[in-house]
Amino acid sequence: VSRSKGLRGTESQREPRIPSQFSQEQRIAMKEALKGAIQIPTVSFSPKELNTTALAEFGEYIRKVFPTVFHTSFIQHEVVGNYSHLFTIKGSDLSMQPYMLLAHIDVVPAPDKGWDVPPFSGLERDGFIYGRGTLDNKNSLMAILQALELLLIRNYIPRRSFFIALGHDEEVSGINGAQKISALLQARGVQLAFVVDEGSFILDGFLPNLKKPFAMVSVSEKGAINLMLQVNMTPGHSSAPPKETSIGILAAAVSRLEQTPMPNMFGSGPLRMALEQLANEVLMERNYVTNPMVRTTAALTMFNAGIKENVIPPVAEAIINFRIHPAQTVQEVLKLAKDIVADDRVQFHVLDAFDPLPISPSDDQALGYQLLRQTIQSVFPEVNIVAPGTCIGNTDSRHYLNLTTGIYRFNPVYLQPQSFSSIHGINEKISVEAYETQVKFIFEFIQNGDTDVEPVPHLHEL
Numbered sequence: 253v254s255r256s257k258g259l260r261g262t263e264s265q266r267e268p269r270i271p272s273q274f275s276q277e278q279r280i281a282m283k284e285a286l287k288g289a290i291q292i293p294t295v296s297f298s299p300k301e302l303n304t305t306a307l308a309e310f311g312e313y314i315r316k317v318f319p320t321v322f323h324t325s326f327i328q329h330e331v332v333g334n335y336s337h338l339f340t341i342k343g344s345d346l347s348m349q350p351y352m353l354l355a356h357i358d359v360v361p362a363p364d365k366g367w368d369v370p371p372f373s374g375l376e377r378d379g380f381i382y383g384r385g386t387l388d389n390k391n392s393l394m395a396i397l398q399a400l401e402l403l404l405i406r407n408y409i410p411r412r413s414f415f416i417a418l419g420h421d422e423e424v425s426g427i428n429g430a431q432k433i434s435a436l437l438q439a440r441g442v443q444l445a446f447v448v449d450e451g452s453f454i455l456d457g458f459l460p461n462l463k464k465p466f467a468m469v470s471v472s473e474k475g476a477i478n479l480m481l482q483v484n485m486t487p488g489h490s491s492a493p494p495k496e497t498s499i500g501i502l503a504a505a506v507s508r509l510e511q512t513p514m515p516n517m518f519g520s521g522p523l524r525m526a527l528e529q530l531a532n533e534v535l536m537e538r539n540y541v542t543n544p545m546v547r548t549t550a551a552l553t554m555f556n557a558g559i560k561e562n563v564i565p566p567v568a569e570a571i572i573n574f575r576i577h578p579a580q581t582v583q584e585v586l587k588l589a590k591d592i593v594a595d596d597r598v599q600f601h602v603l604d605a606f607d608p609l610p611i612s613p614s615d616d617q618a619l620g621y622q623l624l625r626q627t628i629q630s631v632f633p634e635v636n637i638v639a640p641g642t643c644i645g646n647t648d649s650r651h652y653l654n655l656t657t658g659i660y661r662f663n664p665v666y667l668q669p670q671s672f673s674s675i676h677g678i679n680e681k682i683s684v685e686a687y688e689t690q691v692k693f694i695f696e697f698i699q700n701g702d703t704d705v706e707p708v709p710h711l712h713e714l
């Protein structure tokens with residue numbers, strides 16, 4: 253948490269800096285490009301149900317909208333896993349370790365109901381572009397390519413190499429996109445200085461006792477367990493019901509899980525330093541958006557039982573989606589869940605699970621974190637708190653653990669609680685101004701990446 257600069261700036265750059273000012277024509281073109289991206293319905297329904305027609309169309313679209321990116325001699329473009337894209341931008345100084353920018357092409361489904369404008373229309377209303385993907389995550393994808401296109405047409409040549417990885421199945425696990433790109437780079441012996449992905453924002457109005465917005469750069473993300481609970485009982489005629497049925501036993505078990513919060517871990521994990529000063533423990537756990545920051549959560553997401561109205565069902569099943577706080581492990585959460593359920597008739601089947609992700613460095617020597625902080629300070633001078641935090645969901649970045657210890661999740665966009673609800677919800681939108689600022693941020697960030705690794709010590713202050 254600091255206001256001071258952590259990296260040496262322009263004196264270590266060899267090329268003159270390109271100012272992040274864009275013509276009126278360019279500003280119109282960039283917002284129209286985002287609208288066009290929103291109009292392609294790249295929806296992921298499940299790992300096996302992707303809109304492959306839309307994903308292929310999206311590949312054609314970026315070729316059309318960003319011609320310079322695709323026709324620059326020092327940029328290599330590859331399609332991975334049929335629909336994901338990997339760009340290798342070769343810098344002039346191969347002694348500098350490369351980094352990687354991530355974004356994803358796919359979006360979650362968006363039924364029309366409840367939207368002010370159709371979710372795949374990309375319509376502009378009152379200065380906002382509406383549609384699925386405007387915050388998650390076509391804004392990042394388009395802003396990255398747009399910033400690079402604008403730099404290239406001004407003859408920019410990077411010193412430090414970098415990669416851009418655009419996954420096509422993040423919303424359904426990333427195993428055919430990000431995971432394949434990661435394996436490809438590993439096979440090539442690539443090691444990255446750091447990775448920047450989606451996963452956090454400039455948070456505005458989330459903490460009741462903090463009026464000022466603050467930039468939360470997530471240095472970890474929660475683990476997860478998909479746990480299937482199953483109760484098997486003897487079936488029979490519904491006219492003579494037993495005292496307890498599989499449905500009743502299971503319902504009671506999941507209700508106990510829902511009603512018994514996991515322990516409050518406030519003060520543990522990467523948020524510790526910042527939160528102890530920024531936040532109030534009790535107020536945080538009362539709010540459903542901030543509660544996941546302080547504990548492991550348990551969401552009852554699927555329930556299945558019964559075969560006929562007049563048959564006592566043999567089996568009842570439920571799925572609980574846990575998101576594990578960085579201060580806990582899969583094994584600890586399973587033990588807690590067993591103690592809460594406290595019924596041997598309820599069988600536990602772990603469908604899949606992973607521990608919280610390692611905590612990336614955020615000290616003065618951490619290049620990725622310091623570059624983000626430096627760029628936040630210059631593009632958002634009004635934001636004077638930058639704090640490390642935890643991402644409450646999972647992102648494609650978890651597939652790149654083999655390539656780097658520096659994984660940072662941050663979108664340079666203001667987020668209010670209302671806009672948080674629109675992510676995976678209704679009326680997802682971004683203001684034209686916020687999108688332009690995101691392009692500017694990446695335009696600056698890429699140039700900042702060319703600085704030498706010479707962190708300058710700074711004072712910690714709030």
Ligand SMILES: CCCCCCCCCCCCCCCCCC(=O)N[C@@H](Cc1ccccc1)C(=O)O
Pocket residue numbers: 422423424425450451452453455458459527531541542545641643644645646647672
């Ligand atoms: C200290 C102040 C606390 C304020 C808390 C406010 C939190 C607001 C931050 C909002 C960021 C939310 C962005 C989360 C990105 C998660 C992306 C996502 O939805 N991922 C899926 C991926 C997935 C994983 C596994 C299987 C299928 C899909 C997810 O479910 O996590």
Ligand SMILES: [Zn+2]
Pocket residue numbers: 356388389422450
């Ligand atoms: Zn996303």
Ligand SMILES: [Zn+2]
Pocket residue numbers: 360388423676
């Ligand atoms: Zn998402």
